[in-house]
Amino acid sequence: MALLETKDLSIQFGGLKAVDRLNLSIKKGQLYGLIGPNGAGKTTVFNMLTGVYAPTSGTAVLDGVTLNGKSPVEINKLGVARTFQNIRLFGKMSVLDNVRLGFGNSIHYSLFESFFHIGRYRKAEREATEKAMELLKVFNLDGEKDYLASNLPYGKQRRLEIARAMATGPKLLLLDEPAAGMNPNETADLMDTIRFVRDNFDMTILLIEHDMKLVSGICEELTVLNFGTELAKGPTAEVLNNPRVITAYIGEDD
Amino acid sequence: MKKALSISRKAGDRYITYLLLIVIFVGVQSFLNSGAASRSFKGLLIPTCAYILAAMALNLVVGVSGELSLGQAGFMCVGAFVGSLFSLLTEATIANPLIRFPLALLLGGVVAGIFGFLIGIPVLRLRGDYLAIVTLAFGEIIKTIFNNLYIASDDTGLRIAFSVDAFNEKPLAGNATYYIKGAQGINGTPQDSTFAICMIVLLIAAVIMLNFMDSKQGRAVMAARDNRIAAEAMGVNVTRAKMTAFVMSAFFGGVAGVLYSHNLNSLIATKFDYNLSILILVFVVLGGMNKMRGVMISTTVLYILPEVLRALKDYRMLIYAIVLIVMMLLTNSKSVRAFAEKVTGALKPKKKNQTGGAE
Incomplete structure (x- = not known):
């Protein structure tokens, strides 16, 4: 099939x-x-x-x-997740945040919980960060997690795009x-x-x-x-x- | 120390902002308590706080969500009038200002937020600068509406009209009070706004906004700003993300209006004109888009400066303009930035045990 x-x-x-x-x-x-x-x-x-x-x-x-x-x-x-021929990263966000964004639909907490970082926020974010770091390790980007995505060299930007796509599951x-x-x-x-x-x-x-x-x-x-x-x-x-x-x-x- | 080190850089940066607000609050409050503060200094405090809040709120749209809004004064206007009207109407029933004022703040914010939502429904689906056009029109319309609005009460109840003629044709009967009187605006708002309340509101707003920027909803907004197509491909509902930021911005703009109006005995709608929207936009742009702390600082400097320069009379706006240009050049100059980095770099070894750092 x-x-x-x-x-x-x-x-x-x-x-x-x-x-x-x-x-x-x-x-x-x-x-x-x-x-x-x-x-x-x-x-x-x-x-x-x-x-x-x-x-x-x-x-x-x-x-x-x-x-x-x-x-x-x-x-x-x-x-279905994809990468782009002309790289389309979120340039002003950190490498880690680019990947964590991908988990957006799989972690769950309300807007109110994000306002005060309470309730489900802490656990969900910790898990998302851990999973994102695992992905970054796979793509050998864990050393650059705090860099802005637009400051990465070209080859790493391509790898980050794949990592971000993988994060959406x-x-x-x-x-x-x-x-x-x-x-x-x-x-x-x-x-x-x-x-x-x-x-x-x-x-x-x-x-x-x-x-x-x-x-x-x-x-x-x-x-x-x-x-x-x-x-x-x-x-x-x-x-x-x-x-x-x-x-x-x-x-x-x- | 171990615990401190586990705090992420972002969280550390947030705590610096909160600390800054608390230090300023304690410093200024003790200065006020000492009795040495001049009248003009006291008079500047609450408007400055209100403008800081309005500028931070606008930053959510301009800096975080990457859309241009020219109607922040309109949201302030809605908040100011709704909040003042609420306080006037409930002055007798809710005597305690510590209960009445938070309710007024909330109500002004919520009504402004609803206006933001209604504007956002058609506009945020579109791509391009439509938001700027629509918010510009919104600001002017709101100003005009409140400039022509009459609300009064008499023995027959509450009466609302868009022209004074209605009251001439059928005069107010018996025990009559005007709440909003057209171009004369709103008078006698209880002076509930104090510096302490303003700073508490600012601190809460800063917590909400900065926490929002470090959450999945905030990341969605920034992703939609950086690359809309990629954001959609990663499952971000772009319209919803932009709407969230815009409604939050309208809400806090409204709250800023309530803070502002409860400091003035008499408030007219023409105060909230296009120039004010642009002024707030200047605060945001020069403060550094997307950087809440920078916006706080630039608003304080740029709002207080013209007042300090009042002694220079005619040269006041000239010097103000020069300061604007110098700030713009300095914040964009590569050599100045490199110098700033060198300075912070030289300071770093001493700060080893501290978390975070200036961005």
Whole structure:
């Protein structure tokens, strides 16, 4: 049984079919890659899955619940969390607070309790802080917990985005170019972290990436998009050797 | 010492603010008790407290939630008139001002908060500067309404009108009292506002606001400010978060108005005009948005300064303007900040056992 299933998911902006009849089927616990040349519509797929854009036609179903027509907030509560291609951290908040924000819907106390830090506040906040610190340790950010998020170096900002997404307790994690701008060492670390997250948090991960080393290193299955349509899909090694995929990426021999 | 070290940096920073308020309260109160305080000094205390509260409240919208509001004077106006009216009406029935005044504070705040909520419903759903436009209009409308409002009582009961004509056509019968008399405003409000009460209200407000900023609801507000799209993707209901901050701001703006009005024998609505809203905004911007302690300090300095400079007559506003510009340059200058950090850095080893520190 697939965790995420899209059926003919399409979106049209005016006359442009940005994504045309995409069929994804991602099993629980899978590390799935969505690749394709620039402008293929990969991020648009993420935006449809998280409710930023409403699909023109087709459906997306997560664990038996249809995602169509739901707001980003509702979809997050259903268990989809994402990162962004152009990092979107809460720059003026501390690293710790960025992660603690993610626990917002899983810790419970009233506004009145936060006014005076009484009642359920103390226990809930202590737990949220502990859990946030655990996550920060996983992403090797615990040393920078009091830094403002905007003061972190680029690679760490990307990792913090993943930590923050994990804090919302997702079933499905969408990573939009997690390795963009990282050097080979940072990318290798990131691959370990992503694998660690999948294994230790029972996470299902769908990621967009251009770094083929990362894709071939950790993704079990791939879907290749080109101009909004599905070019190929299947096990990673098979897809990456597909002549049509190679052509789409590096062009045709003359 | 171990316990002190376990206090988080944020909590430590809050305690510095509370301590500052308590020290100022004790210092000024003992100065007042000594009898050496001049009349003009005494006259400045309560308005300063009221403006500090109004500026801190506005900071919740401008600094914490990142929206521009130009109507803080409007909320003060609502609070001032509602609170004063309540005190006038209940002066006979609730004789003890220590019971009456807290009720007036609460009522003024709640009514202002309701106005904030009503404004927030349509505006906070939108993105962009709509809040500034709507709050600007709100401030002007409220001022105009109270400037034309007549409330009086006579033998037939309470009478409310928006023009004095209503009272001319059907004169007040028998034992008549005016509570709000149009452009002449509200007269005879009991002088319940004291410096001690103001400082207690300020301290409670500071506790609520600073605690709020270190809670899940406060983090949601700041997240929506820093990046709305990411906040929504992380499950933050942005409209609700902004509404919470805005209603809190309106509430405390109203409370500030009640503090202010119970210090004056006669209060007119035109006091709460657009200039006052801008003045409070200046306090917030120069105090450092998002920093409650900075807002307290800048309000005190910038409110008292023109009074101190009164002796300079015509040059008063000139010097005031220069001080504003200098403050703006200093707080934004990198070299000055680096120097300040050097100074605090040099002080640090001595402070080792203390928690927190200036931000």
